[in-house]
Amino acid sequence: MERFELIVIGAGPAGLSAAIEAASCGMSVIVFDENTRPGGQLFKQIHKFFGSKEHKAKERGFNIGKNLLNEAEELGVRVELDSTVMGIFRNKEISVMKNDSVKHFKGNSIVIATGASENMVPFKGWTLPGVIGAGAAQTMMNIHGIKPGNRVLMVGSGNVGLVVGYQLIQAGCILEAIIDAAPRVGGYGVHAAKLARIGVPFYMSHTIKLAQGIDRVEGAIIVEVDKSWKPVSGSEKTLEVDTICIAVGLSPMSQLVRLAGCKTLDDPKKGGIVPLCNEYGETSISGIYAAGDVAGIEEASSAMIQGKIAGAAASKDQGYISEDEFKARQKKLENSLLQLREGMFGHKSTAQVTHTDEGYELSHSLLKKGYISDTELSHYPGIPTEDDLKDGLVPVIECTQNIPCNPCQDACPKGCIKVGDNITNLPSIETSVKCSGCGMCVVSCSGQAIFLVKQNHSPGYGLVSLPYEFSPLPDVGDIGYALDRLGNVVSKAEVISIKKTPVMDETAVLTMKVPSNLTMKARFFKPAMKEEKII
Amino acid sequence: MINAEVIIVGGGVIGSSIAHYLAKNKVDVLVLEKNDIGSGASSRNGGGIRQSARDLREMPLAIHAVKNLWPYLSEELGVDVEYHQKGNLRLAKNNQHLKVLEKIVEHGQSVGLDLKMIDGDQVKELCPFVSHEVIGASYCATDGHGNPMTTTLGFYKRARELGARFITGESVKSLIIKKGKISGVKTLENIYEAPIVIVASGLESRSIANTAGIDLPMQKVMLEALITEDQSPMFSQMIGTAASDFYGHQTEHGSFVFGGMTGLEPFDSQEENAVTRNIAAPSICRAILGYFPFFENVKIIRTWSGFLDEMVDHVPVISKVEEVPGLILACGFSGHGYGISPAVGQLIAQMIVEGQPSISLEAFKYDRFKPRV
Amino acid sequence: MSKIIGRALKKDDFVEMPDDHIIICRCEEITKGEIRRAIYEGMYTMNEIKRYLRVGMGLCQGQTCNKLVKAIVAKELGLDMKDIEIPIPRSPARPIAMKAYADDGYMR
Numbered sequence A: 001m002e003r004f005e006l007i008v009i010g011a012g013p014a015g016l017s018a019a020i021e022a023a024s025c026g027m028s029v030i031v032f033d034e035n036t037r038p039g040g041q042l043f044k045q046i047h048k049f050f051g052s053k054e055h056k057a058k059e060r061g062f063n064i065g066k067n068l069l070n071e072a073e074e075l076g077v078r079v080e081l082d083s084t085v086m087g088i089f090r091n092k093e094i095s096v097m098k099n100d101s102v103k104h105f106k107g108n109s110i111v112i113a114t115g116a117s118e119n120m121v122p123f124k125g126w127t128l129p130g131v132i133g134a135g136a137a138q139t140m141m142n143i144h145g146i147k148p149g150n151r152v153l154m155v156g157s158g159n160v161g162l163v164v165g166y167q168l169i170q171a172g173c174i175l176e177a178i179i180d181a182a183p184r185v186g187g188y189g190v191h192a193a194k195l196a197r198i199g200v201p202f203y204m205s206h207t208i209k210l211a212q213g214i215d216r217v218e219g220a221i222i223v224e225v226d227k228s229w230k231p232v233s234g235s236e237k238t239l240e241v242d243t244i245c246i247a248v249g250l251s252p253m254s255q256l257v258r259l260a261g262c263k264t265l266d267d268p269k270k271g272g273i274v275p276l277c278n279e280y281g282e283t284s285i286s287g288i289y290a291a292g293d294v295a296g297i298e299e300a301s302s303a304m305i306q307g308k309i310a311g312a313a314a315s316k317d318q319g320y321i322s323e324d325e326f327k328a329r330q331k332k333l334e335n336s337l338l339q340l341r342e343g344m345f346g347h348k349s350t351a352q353v354t355h356t357d358e359g360y361e362l363s364h365s366l367l368k369k370g371y372i373s374d375t376e377l378s379h380y381p382g383i384p385t386e387d388d389l390k391d392g393l394v395p396v397i398e399c400t401q402n403i404p405c406n407p408c409q410d411a412c413p414k415g416c417i418k419v420g421d422n423i424t425n426l427p428s429i430e431t432s433v434k435c436s437g438c439g440m441c442v443v444s445c446s447g448q449a450i451f452l453v454k455q456n457h458s459p460g461y462g463l464v465s466l467p468y469e470f471s472p473l474p475d476v477g478d479i480g481y482a483l484d485r486l487g488n489v490v491s492k493a494e495v496i497s498i499k500k501t502p503v504m505d506e507t508a509v510l511t512m513k514v515p516s517n518l519t520m521k522a523r524f525f526k527p528a529m530k531e532e533k534i535i
Numbered sequence B: 001m002i003n004a005e006v007i008i009v010g011g012g013v014i015g016s017s018i019a020h021y022l023a024k025n026k027v028d029v030l031v032l033e034k035n036d037i038g039s040g041a042s043s044r045n046g047g048g049i050r051q052s053a054r055d056l057r058e059m060p061l062a063i064h065a066v067k068n069l070w071p072y073l074s075e076e077l078g079v080d081v082e083y084h085q086k087g088n089l090r091l092a093k094n095n096q097h098l099k100v101l102e103k104i105v106e107h108g109q110s111v112g113l114d115l116k117m118i119d120g121d122q123v124k125e126l127c128p129f130v131s132h133e134v135i136g137a138s139y140c141a142t143d144g145h146g147n148p149m150t151t152t153l154g155f156y157k158r159a160r161e162l163g164a165r166f167i168t169g170e171s172v173k174s175l176i177i178k179k180g181k182i183s184g185v186k187t188l189e190n191i192y193e194a195p196i197v198i199v200a201s202g203l204e205s206r207s208i209a210n211t212a213g214i215d216l217p218m219q220k221v222m223l224e225a226l227i228t229e230d231q232s233p234m235f236s237q238m239i240g241t242a243a244s245d246f247y248g249h250q251t252e253h254g255s256f257v258f259g260g261m262t263g264l265e266p267f268d269s270q271e272e273n274a275v276t277r278n279i280a281a282p283s284i285c286r287a288i289l290g291y292f293p294f295f296e297n298v299k300i301i302r303t304w305s306g307f308l309d310e311m312v313d314h315v316p317v318i319s320k321v322e323e324v325p326g327l328i329l330a331c332g333f334s335g336h337g338y339g340i341s342p343a344v345g346q347l348i349a350q351m352i353v354e355g356q357p358s359i360s361l362e363a364f365k366y367d368r369f370k371p372r373v
Numbered sequence C: 001m002s003k004i005i006g007r008a009l010k011k012d013d014f015v016e017m018p019d020d021h022i023i024i025c026r027c028e029e030i031t032k033g034e035i036r037r038a039i040y041e042g043m044y045t046m047n048e049i050k051r052y053l054r055v056g057m058g059l060c061q062g063q064t065c066n067k068l069v070k071a072i073v074a075k076e077l078g079l080d081m082k083d084i085e086i087p088i089p090r091s092p093a094r095p096i097a098m099k100a101y102a103d104d105g106y107m108r
Helices: A013-024 A040-044 A061-074 A134-142 A159-170 A189-196 A255-260 A300-317 A323-341 A364-369 A386-390 A407-411 A440-444 B013-024 B059-077 B095-109 B120-126 B148-161 B202-210 B280-291 B293-297 B341-353 C032-040 C046-053 C066-077 C098-102
Strands: A002-009 A029-032 A078-080 A083-089 A093-098 A101-112 A116-118 A131-133 A151-155 A174-180 A202-204 A206-212 A219-224 A237-239 A243-246 A250-252 A264-267 A272-275 A288-290 A393-397 A450-458 A461-468 A479-483 A489-499 A508-515 A524-527 B006-009 B029-033 B088-092 B115-119 B136-140 B165-168 B172-178 B181-187 B191-193 B196-199 B218-228 B238-241 B246-250 B256-260 B299-311 B317-320 B327-331 C023-025
Touching (some): A013 A101, A040 A300, A061 A300, A083 A255, A101 C098, A134 A159, A189 A202, A202 A364, A407 A440, A440 A461, A450 A508, A489 A524, B006 B181, B013 B148, B059 B148, B088 B095, B095 B115, B095 B136, B148 B341, B148 C046, B196 B202, B218 B280, B280 B293, B299 C098, C023 C032
Parallel strands (some): A029 A078
Antiparallel strands (some): A093 A101, A116 A250, B088 B136, B115 B136, B181 B191, B218 B299, B238 B246, B246 B256
């Protein structure tokens, strides 16, 4: 039986990070993953991450995965793919199935980083083909290049629902609606706004009543729910969809933790059954650690830090780093983790937040409909005043919730954007500094919430620069439509410039010409259909 | 303080069966179970309902159960116990195996059991899926199998409907003796009183009986089992081997349940909890494939393990304890209690209600174990 | 340690609900109504429901339906979700062909 100093189960962000940390301390490490590709969910995450530089903010998930894997391999970590861990047995033995045989391995320490699985919501017809998990839809699109359907209903407005909803549109699907039984959008407002401005309707306080169809989904009936989650009769709406995507949360994949005999608890805030862990992620069984979603549902960014802490702790246990060295590493990582857990979406916040930390009232319209209404917009520190707008080119930062994220601050070469030390602060703009119009802030914002606006470009017309991530890219000179924040056509628009360089990492900055009075309304460019005449 | 006429310690298949037959006779019975109903060996066994290859002492109970109780049990309980009487095949691959089986057959025939030796071709006829290496088998046409989980829960459900009371999560720690007689039991938090206490707690019976000064030569042995994905109906016999390396059958659901050992028991199975070992399932799979190559690509869905309460002579204790009036023991079933569970329940109920069971239980006395002279 | 639960019979008759036909365990195709009835018949724990109905015994081993069944048990018995234990998971974590399992290096 082969024996390693550390066995890591799961080559996702948490597992790879644990392996890297331990290997960098000198341990012999093996990582098992049942998938053909390493990286866990990172490899299907094509969106840019939030956080700060140390959290790999504004990098796309799959690139983070690639880098982690390279780092692990350079450090001599053995990564075994297509290898399913069947169980964890006494004396830290595991059985691994690979190809057509089983091998037994023993570890001095084990890090369990098995991630999460998708929750389902039962309704009439939920077992029909065409009802799929949002994560499954993401796998189909981003790993296998398959469109999950044509007309899709997204059930759940958390970040998974919003992000996957956006990717469905990028893949060419029509997102008919996003619904959620909760009265307000669960995920980041900036993710919701990306969908609303393309015209996706948000139905909060709505649940799915049934999926229509005999052999597969042919439609969905949604219904409003009252404050006690009871359906309101007569409020049914029929949606013509062929696919229903379920994004109602994740559950930790705690089977191996429980098989190993670790003590667990059911913690609704962590998504379900999780191992009882100390501050380093060590379970009730000495030498067995849990990191990432399996220890409580969070983001990949925090999973990476948790993995590092576990890897460092195992290194300390086995004498590769001193107690002091460990404490120093752990403290730094802990601070980084705490930053991510700050803000209105952090797992510490329980109450229904009504105001930002700075005291700004949250946009009701954003929470209810997915976009910030015109009247609410001017409240926030990233929005220029009427006077600012008269001065020429200005950034408009429609970031109105305390999210742990600050790349915009470093993006502006002129220092025009300020977030401050606390990375959940709302960004504010310094209008005394002249904006050069480079667009780096626009592409740096993982929430695509930064725009450049020039009210007076030519008589009666202004310019709006926006992040654009759809293909094909329009050409300069193309005429299309300008859409407002809720996806309504407000005017025709002409593409004035398209900027896309390698450093922008696939996000283009599209500048369109719209009537001056619409520069603070128009937020998306919709290309005209082929042969379509725009009047 | 809760009073009942009879307290049963243990809500497994034996305890629930006794509760059912007592409740059916209008006896006020209270069952105390430490975990869930049927959480011990009762829901972790292979489901065999056989008479063949049993100790002669158990034979009358097994024959009675198969003849008079099992065929009517689903109807009586209102729960499908999935009883199928399609025979038991004990397979042999070599002459040594045949010799083992001949002894078993001789043994069974001596008490009139319909048990015989058949050759390789006859085995193939009954069960076409066996390997060509199989050269013969013992065959008992009246043996069969059932679903131990629905049987246990069926006894529980029906007993409950008939007025038996069950409390789960109650861990009995000791027996209470007052004025020379049993007066009840003590759990972690409570005292329950009854003039009769039946200990049917499997492996834990020993420590409970110890609190009344009674010891039993019993040890713990871990057995493991596995279940496959469902298959279309293939064969309905209960399968065993002369080498005793695995056993199993196809369930009504279509999946196969197989059990077996690694050969390292009981020395490799002294953990506190019944947790599977990484070497056990592969070992059982090898044994199965040795007789049924067909299963090569059939997938295992789940494995589990359970402790047997094994008596030194592999025969249970089903006995009044005369020196502690009111105490009855029903334990030590040594891995083959499921098949006789309805008979045990019925006979103990008779013992209590009528003073005498209709089949003698003398051979199962608690004090039968004597040292070598 | 398990919680102490008395198993007294319910006084009222079993009441059917309009959504009883919805499938909860999709591997074994078991409906909400079947689960509710099992609880009514005395199956008060997740393990008992599993053994009685095969809920969670299918290919996914309950990863999908455990939460759903738990919610039904909580509602029917008036318990807090977190006080309800789910069945212990069993090895193998994924279905595995017998041939592969048999070949674990201990073969001659």
